[in-house]
Amino acid sequence: MESSDGGSSIPFIKARPLADTEGMAEYRMRFFSLVFSYLMIVLVAPARAADVDVMNILDDSTLRASIAATWFSEPLARVLARRAEIRVLPSGERVQVRVEKGPAEFMVILAREKEGAFPVHAQGSWVLYRRISDGAPTRVRIFPRSDPYMYVQLRSEAGGRAVLDAVAYGGYLVRSVMLPVEFPKVLEMPLERILAYAGDAFPRRYFEPHVQDYADARSLSAAVRGRLGELVYADDAAIDEAGINVPIADRPAMGYGDKIGLNCSGFAKWVVDGILRPLTGRRLSIDALKKPPLERGSSFSEPFDADRDPYFGLDWTRNLAASAGSVLRGARGADPAEYEVRSSPIVSLRVSGGDGGTSST
Numbered sequence: 001m002e003s004s005d006g007g008s009s010i011p012f013i014k015a016r017p018l019a020d021t022e023g024m025a026e027y028r029m030r031f032f033s034l035v036f037s038y039l040m041i042v043l044v045a046p047a048r049a050a051d052v053d054v055m056n057i058l059d060d061s062t063l064r065a066s067i068a069a070t071w072f073s074e075p076l077a078r079v080l081a082r083r084a085e086i087r088v089l090p091s092g093e094r095v096q097v098r099v100e101k102g103p104a105e106f107m108v109i110l111a112r113e114k115e116g117a118f119p120v121h122a123q124g125s126w127v128l129y130r131r132i133s134d135g136a137p138t139r140v141r142i143f144p145r146s147d148p149y150m151y152v153q154l155r156s157e158a159g160g161r162a163v164l165d166a167v168a169y170g171g172y173l174v175r176s177v178m179l180p181v182e183f184p185k186v187l188e189m190p191l192e193r194i195l196a197y198a199g200d201a202f203p204r205r206y207f208e209p210h211v212q213d214y215a216d217a218r219s220l221s222a223a224v225r226g227r228l229g230e231l232v233y234a235d236d237a238a239i240d241e242a243g244i245n246v247p248i249a250d251r252p253a254m255g256y257g258d259k260i261g262l263n264c265s266g267f268a269k270w271v272v273d274g275i276l277r278p279l280t281g282r283r284l285s286i287d288a289l290k291k292p293p294l295e296r297g298s299s300f301s302e303p304f305d306a307d308r309d310p311y312f313g314l315d316w317t318r319n320l321a322a323s324a325g326s327v328l329r330g331a332r333g334a335d336p337a338e339y340e341v342r343s344s345p346i347v348s349l350r351v352s353g354g355d356g357g358t359s360s361t
Contacts, residue, residue: 050114050123053208054144055192057124058091060110064126065188071097071108072128072187076135079106094118105129105138114146121148128187137184142191144207152202154194156183164198168206177201224271231270234261238269241283248286265316272320276327289319293336 064072071079084098096111096118110126111118120127120143127141140154153165157176162183166173179186179197186194195202234256236247245261246253254261262270273283292315318336325333332338 051146052123054195054204057144057191058089058093059190059192060089060095060124060126061188061190063087063089063095063097063110067097068188071099072130072137073135076106076130076132079108079130101132104133105131119146121151122146124191137187140186144191150207152191152195154179154183154186160184162186164194164202166203166206173203173206174201220271220275223274230260231267232256232259232261233263234266235263237261237263238266238286239273239283241285243283246286248290265313268317268320272324276324279327284320284323289316289323291315291319293318293322 071082079099080101082099084096087095087097089095094113096109096113098109098111098118100107100109106129108128108130109120111120112122112124114122119125123143123146125143129138129140130136131138138155142152142154144150144152149167149169151167153167155163155165155176157163157178160182162179162181162185164177164179165175177198179194181189181197195204234245234254236249237245237254237256238248239260239262240246244253245256248263248265260270269284269286269289277283290312292311296311296314318339321339322334322336325335325338327333
C-alpha cells in the first residue's frame with residue numbers, strides 16, 4: 001500500500017563546518033547521534049532549560065549536616081516513622097527530606113523543589129542509600145541535571161575511601177575515581193568540593209550542555225514527535241523506495257490500515273528518509289541498506305550469517321549514516337567509518353583479523 005506520509009518530510013539538519021579537530025569529531029558523530037538516539041530524544045522530556053551549571057547548584061551541605069545524626073544515622077524503624085519534612089536553604093530554595101524503602105535498602109532523599117513538586121531527580125537532589133539489615137550507608141547519588149538517568153554516585157571502597165562514578169543512561173562515563181577523603185565525610189561535604197577532589201576526572205561537560213548547540217536536535221525531535229500518531233509498530237516493516245509499506249525481508253507487502261507500520265529499523269529509515277527526501281527527491285533502497293558496507297563479524301559468527309543475520313542492525317545503521325553523510329557532506333561523508341564509535345569503555349566490535357582470528361576495535 002502507498003504510505004500515508006503525503007509527501008511531507010522532516011526538516012533536515014543544517015550542517016555547520018567545524019575547524020578544530022575535536023569539533024570535527026563531534027561533527028562526524030552529530031547526524032549519527034541525532035538519528036540513532038531518536039528514542040531518547042522523543043521519549044525523554046526535553047525541558048531542562050531551568051537547570052544551571054553544576055558549580056552554581058545551591059549548596060545544601062549545612063542541611064545534610066543538620067540531619068546527619070537523625071535521618072542518616074538512626075535505626076530503620078525510627079527513620080521510616082519520620083514524616084517528610086520541608087527544609088529551606090539559606091538561599092530560600094525548598095528541599096523535601098523523606099524516606100523510601102526498597103527490598104534491601106532504604107533511601108533518605110533530599111529532593112529539591114521543581115515546579116511545585118519534589119522529584120528525586122530535580123537538579124541538586126541528593127539520595128543516601130542505607131542497608132536495611134544494619135542501616136549502614138552504602139552509596140550516595142547526586143543529580144547535577146534534572147534527569148533521572150544522569151547522576152554522580154559516591155561509594156566506599158575497601159579501606160573506607162570514597163570513590164566517584166559518573167553515570168549517564170546506564171553507562172559509566174567514569175568509574176571508581178578515588179577521592180582523598182573517607183566516605184562518611186562526603187555525606188556532609190559541599191558538592192563542589194567533592195568534584196574538586198575528582199578534578200579533571202569528572203566529566204563536567206556532559207552535565208553542563210550548551211542548550212543552544214542542540215537547536216537542530218530539538219527541531220528534529222519536535223518534527224518526529226508531531227508525526228508519531230501516524231505510526232504503528234509492525235514487525236519487520238519499513239517504507240521502501242517506492243513509498244510502499246513492506247516487510248524488510250523479501251515477502252509480500254502488508255496493510256496496516258490508515259497507519260504506517262514500522263519496526264525499529266523501519267522507523268530509523270523513516271526518519272532519515274524524511275530528512276533526505278526533500279534534497280534528493282527519493283527514498284533509500286531497502287536492499288541497499290541491508291548490504292554490509294564494511295567488514296564485520298568473525299570466524300565465530302560466520303556460521304550464523306546466513307540464517308541468523310546477527311549484524312543486520314549494524315549494516316543497516318552504517319548504511320543509513322553513510323547515505324545521510326553523502327547527501328549532507330558530499331563524497332567525503334559517504335564512508336561509514338566516518339560515523340563509527342571506535343573506542344568505547346562499554347562495548348567492542350569484533351572484526352576478522354588477517355590471520356583468520358579476530359581483533360577488537
